[in-house]
Amino acid sequence: MIDTTAAPSTTPVAPVKRRIPAWANGILWTLASIVLLTVTADLTGLANITATATIQAGLQLAVPLLLAGLGGLWAERAGVVNIGLEGMMILGTWGSAWAGYQWGPWAAVAGGIVFGALGGLLHAVATVTFGVNHIVSGVAINLLGAGVAKYLSTLLFTSVSHNPRQSPKVPGFDTYSAQPLADWLGDLEKQQRYVVSDIAGILHGLLSGVSPLTMITILLVPVSYLLLWRTRFGLRLRSCGENPVAAESLGVNVYRQKYLAVIVSGGFAGLGGAALVLAPGQNGYLENQTNGRGYIGLAAMIFGNWRPGGLLGGAALFGYADGLQTLTDGKTVLGLFYGVALLIWVIALVQLIRRKWIVGLIAVLAGGALYLLYLSIDSLPSELTTYLPHIVTIVVLAMSAQRLRMPAADGLIYRRGQGS
Structure with a gap:
């Protein structure tokens, strides 16, 4: 007869390491970034590193990158590589300017979303329905977006702006500040107190002169997280990017999920184009306005490891680098x-x-x-500082490449019933 009484195990159980929650990790990285900028500004004597104008410019330039990155996130979580974000952003800039100069800033937002979504729809038809290689289709979208925007601009803007390369001025949004806190931080920055004024400059830049589109963009980050990671819809969509055959066997309409994700992706990219058109100092469409920001937004998404929180950090980093080279000289950039x-x-x-x-x-x-x-050296040449965002993008991706994990079926051609 077999003795079923088991002796108690004497093997020690290793303690479970508790991981820091993602939100707490994000707060720690934010605080570390503020400390790094503050220490750098104080030790180098370069106040522009933490100046309000630099932070505001960085925030303004991070918005289109964040929107393009969100577009890439939605598409690639469904298994569709979308390097056509640049072309969709270009379409969004034109559509935003065309609608905005006639009906105002909110129409500009809608126009950017619609034209970007049309680019996303074209990419979905090519990749999902016809099985075109995702990279080839994305490159075609980029070329097509630039060509279509140039043609439409020549056709419709020449008569009203007398310049085929730009649109008439588009009315922008009013900006808002968190008062009275913003004024207090501004006064504190002007007092030039050690460390305190640097922190005040950073916070003042984040809390003053903020447009409604910036607020909406930041809100879209947690909304995307909740939809993609905390709902049945998000689980189905992400399953299409991990194992579409298994998802189909469980009753998920993979084609529909991919179509929806890529169209939403194009809408986000088009909204990023609208953010460029409505940015203070721009207020209109200009040829080559995106300047590769669709690619940088995609890089921010990869840097964030295909997660909304990481994407937000990547967009902030690249946007700050872009704002720094736009407003400051080579000496300040060298200070970094x-x-x-x-x-x-x-x-x-x-x-x-x-x-x-x-x-x-x-x-x-x-x-x-x-x-x-x-x-x-005393200062970096202007030819080098102009490409600072692109250089930062390459360096950051090279350093973070080993910790990245893309969706398992990202970029793979899927055909209905292929697992049967």
Whole structure:
């Protein structure tokens, strides 16, 4: 007879490591970024790094990147690679300007969404219905978007603006500030107090001169998270990007989910184009207005590991770099090399404590190289600072490549019934 009485196990159970919640992780990274900018500004004496104007410009330029990244997030979570975001943004800029100069800023928002969604629909027809390679279709959308916008601009804007490359002025949104807190922060920034004024400048830039479109864009980040990760609809859509055959076997209409995701993706990209048209100082369509921001938005999405919170951080980083090179000189941009060197040395210290000697040594040498570059030259040439956002994009993606995980079926051609 078999003894079914089992002796109690004496093997010690390893304690479960509790991961930091995503929202808490985001707060920690935000605080760390503020500390890094503040320390860099104080140690280098370059107040423009944390000035209100720089932060406002960075926020303004981060909005279209964030919207383009959200577009990429929706499409790729459904398994469709969308490098056509640039072309959809271009269509959005034209549609926004055409509707906006006739009926106002809210019409400009609607026009941008509609024209971007049309680009998304075309991409969905090509990739989902006809099985065209996603990269080929995306490149075609980019070329088509630029050509269509140029043709329509020549056809419709020449008679009213006398310039085929730009539209008439489009009325923009009023901006709002969190009063009386914004005024208090502005006064505190002007007092030039050590550290305190730098933090006040950053907060003042974030809380003053904010447009309704910026508020809506930031709100779309948690909305996208809740829809994609906390609803049945989101689960079905994401299942199409992980295993469409299994999703089909469970009754999910994979074609419909992919179509919906790519059309929404185009709408987000078109809204990003509208954000460029309605930005203060722009107020209209201009040829080559997007300047590769669709690609940078896609890079922000990849940097964020196909997650809304990470995407928000990537868009903030690239938008800040864009705003910095737009408003400041090469000396201020060079000052960031000092801050980045400090950050790399902190990373090196952490790696050395963990006894990862090779990674730590490489980080020490990289930080030293940046610090020597900061000491050896007075200012970066304007030809280099112009491409600062693109350079930052390449460097950040190269550094974060090993921790990325794309949806398993992203970019794969799917045919209904292929698993049967």
